[in-house]
Amino acid sequence: AGPVEVDLGEAEDFLRLFHTEHPGAGDLQARWSEVRVAVARTGTYTHTPEELRFGAKVAWRNSSRCIGRLYWNNLQVRDHRTLYTPAAVHEALVEHLRLGTNGGAIRPTVTVLPPLTPDGRGIRVRNEQLVRYAGWRDPEGAVLGDPGQAGFTAMARGLGWRGGTGGQFDVLPLVIDVPGYQPWVAEVPPDAVLEVRITHPELPWFADLGMRWHAVPVISNMLLGIGGLRYPAPFNGWYMGTEIGARNFSDEDRYNLIPEVAKLLGLDTSREDTLWRDRALLELNRAVLHSFAEAGVTITDHHTESRRFLLHLRKEERAGRIVPSDWSWIVPPMSGGITPVYHRYYDEADLMPNYLPDPRTGAADQGCPFGYGA
Amino acid sequence: AGPVEVDLGEAEDFLRLFHTEHPGAGDLQARWSEVRVAVARTGTYTHTPEELRFGAKVAWRNSSRCIGRLYWNNLQVRDHRTLYTPAAVHEALVEHLRLGTNGGAIRPTVTVLPPLTPDGRGIRVRNEQLVRYAGWRDPEGAVLGDPGQAGFTAMARGLGWRGGTGGQFDVLPLVIDVPGYQPWVAEVPPDAVLEVRITHPELPWFADLGMRWHAVPVISNMLLGIGGLRYPAPFNGWYMGTEIGARNFSDEDRYNLIPEVAKLLGLDTSREDTLWRDRALLELNRAVLHSFAEAGVTITDHHTESRRFLLHLRKEERAGRIVPSDWSWIVPPMSGGITPVYHRYYDEADLMPNYLPDPRTGAADQGCPFGYGA
Numbered sequence A, B: 001a002g003p004v005e006v007d008l009g010e011a012e013d014f015l016r017l018f019h020t021e022h023p024g025a026g027d028l029q030a031r032w033s034e035v036r037v038a039v040a041r042t043g044t045y046t047h048t049p050e051e052l053r054f055g056a057k058v059a060w061r062n063s064s065r066c067i068g069r070l071y072w073n074n075l076q077v078r079d080h081r082t083l084y085t086p087a088a089v090h091e092a093l094v095e096h097l098r099l100g101t102n103g104g105a106i107r108p109t110v111t112v113l114p115p116l117t118p119d120g121r122g123i124r125v126r127n128e129q130l131v132r133y134a135g136w137r138d139p140e141g142a143v144l145g146d147p148g149q150a151g152f153t154a155m156a157r158g159l160g161w162r163g164g165t166g167g168q169f170d171v172l173p174l175v176i177d178v179p180g181y182q183p184w185v186a187e188v189p190p191d192a193v194l195e196v197r198i199t200h201p202e203l204p205w206f207a208d209l210g211m212r213w214h215a216v217p218v219i220s221n222m223l224l225g226i227g228g229l230r231y232p233a234p235f236n237g238w239y240m241g242t243e244i245g246a247r248n249f250s251d252e253d254r255y256n257l258i259p260e261v262a263k264l265l266g267l268d269t270s271r272e273d274t275l276w277r278d279r280a281l282l283e284l285n286r287a288v289l290h291s292f293a294e295a296g297v298t299i300t301d302h303h304t305e306s307r308r309f310l311l312h313l314r315k316e317e318r319a320g321r322i323v324p325s326d327w328s329w330i331v332p333p334m335s336g337g338i339t340p341v342y343h344r345y346y347d348e349a350d351l352m353p354n355y356l357p358d359p360r361t362g363a364a365d366q367g368c369p370f371g372y373g374a
């Protein structure tokens, strides 16, 4: 076997797609020979800025698990393919947080870092998201903070991180691997992290739970795959409330608040058929939506987002495209049956470009098969 | 091509399975030659009562969409393979209702009718379930009763049915096709239909909605497939509350009660993020569980049934069997994320024996791809 090369079939498919959707983009054949020559010489090639922007957007359009795709064409694409030091990557990610957060008027944004080499080496952001809270495991195994981050937290400590207060909401440092450097561990400046305190529209005691959450989910452990290349490329949208209220706050292996909230609500938890779990879940989710709205931070509820997704399906159909979708991810984790996305089948297909799991992320880091709890 | 015959491969697989799980059942090879001879002579063969009983139970065990499989081995199997008149079938189905209902202590039961001929002809119960409520469509297209039954109701009228009051809860007649007979249309005697009035544990006005539901879901439009044979075979379990509260009462194309209940609850329906839909859904489901319990009719909530299903998975694993399961059907239509069945993958396989869609049922009769609203 010769040296490892970019997959030329994937490259050709992508160039074809780019030229089909950009009829004015020039001569496909000329570009294609250019790419073949580059790959023959170097094993890889370089996307034009237009190709990159298009690829990052279409990768979102093709994300079968994402209900939020209506705005795929409005993605802000930040081209940072020339960063080669950990400090520069760190700075670019912190800037991503500021730009994506935008004072609360959240902008869907992706930061494209240098691609992996054809044999799969390159930059790796080890965080699952740019902002996550530490999980502090005590000797008995109990966790304070986010149990979903206990492994990452221990790893960061092992790499020398001394930050955090040992509390419920310590923002984790970024851990960045750049070939040729030691793992880079550095705090995110607090003023780059917008957070929302969780209160309830009617129940004053809710604030005393002391819950908060970060405003922006920036997924940082997937790879953007375009035309045979693989880019580390943290991206963000805004939250759908259930991701926080029905997953991060409610999963038993996350903040696990359902029992406590049910108790504070005074519900009868001695039998399941009072549906006390469902009631606590409801109030948690109302609190999340209320608090984000009060704080002026973009968020959507699962009913609105479901309707938008159906609109997206119709728009894409009119454009002659299928919308590959994964039912079990599209249907929200609460009140599934009363959202219109429940009552239909979807096309299933793995189209490229796409955001892909990073093979360097061990299965152990992956957590729940259904939902990162983004 | 010769005359149509039972699928011998399927027959052999079934006999093998039967003998594997019944080591004392005698000589597999002898039975297998017997079956081959019968099929060669007649195109088909006859199951022994033990084979039939086992087949009907294992068909439940293999039903990937069913969360209620823990008790698969306790299925009551009624062997009615000798009924050949519409009146006799009608009587057997009414008796099924009485036995399955059992005064409220519901018994999972299947009534096995004569198998189809190898070329697919035979008895057909046209009802989706033995008990369903009529849907009366007025000239403007609005439906009183169950809109999901408007087509069936019109068909029954066309066949001469003159029953019903034009109200919200008119039990539909059975419509039974037996080859050689006119379609048989006949009422289910009211005393064979146990119904539950829906009240709420705390909200007295709930009773004024005038809602009710039948105690037992007897699915009657699937075929029991065993060893190459196909039996019309209505079966029942007990209800999981969400089937009524989150589907039959809540689906927009069924009773569609969410908006009305939200209004009566005094919720702010001017914006989605109050989660008024979710609150109305919750109270509907509490009412269903409460009312069945008060009436002494077996029912389970989705939390309990989810835990039972996980127990079933463990038991089957210990027995060395896989549990083929369809995630989108197993996860309940409300509060999915807080039930333990959400957070895992399942084996997917189409094992036989099984309960299968009846190819004679047109797609038009099938309704929602996710859930009959059983």
Ligand code: HEM
Pocket (backbone or CB within 6 Å): A056, A059, A060, A063, A065, A066, A067, A068, A069, A071, A075, A108, A109, A110, A235, A236, A237, A238, A239, A240, A243, A300, A305, A329, A355, A370, A371, A372, A373, A374
């Ligand atoms: C604009 C607002 C957005 C909303 C409301 C939204 C909503 C969602 C939700 C609810 C999920 C499921 C998450 C889970 O269950 O853990 C999801 C998954 C996903 N979204 Fe979006 N999204 C948005 C923007 C984006 C953007 C900008 C991208 C990429 C450019 C994206 C790509 C994805 C991908 C790749 C997944 C699957 C993640 C995985 O496999 O873990 N989304 N989205």
Ligand code: HEM
Pocket (backbone or CB within 6 Å): B056, B059, B060, B063, B065, B066, B067, B068, B069, B071, B075, B108, B109, B110, B235, B236, B237, B238, B239, B240, B243, B300, B305, B329, B355, B370, B371, B372, B373, B374
């Ligand atoms: C004992 C209590 C039972 C419970 C609580 C239960 C629960 C359920 C539920 C919730 C569904 C999904 C229905 C929907 O979404 O529309 C289902 C589907 C199903 N169940 Fe069960 N079940 C029970 C007994 C049975 C029995 C006795 C059989 C057969 C002998 C059976 C066979 C099936 C089949 C074949 C389906 C799929 C139906 C279809 O494709 O529409 N179940 N069950």
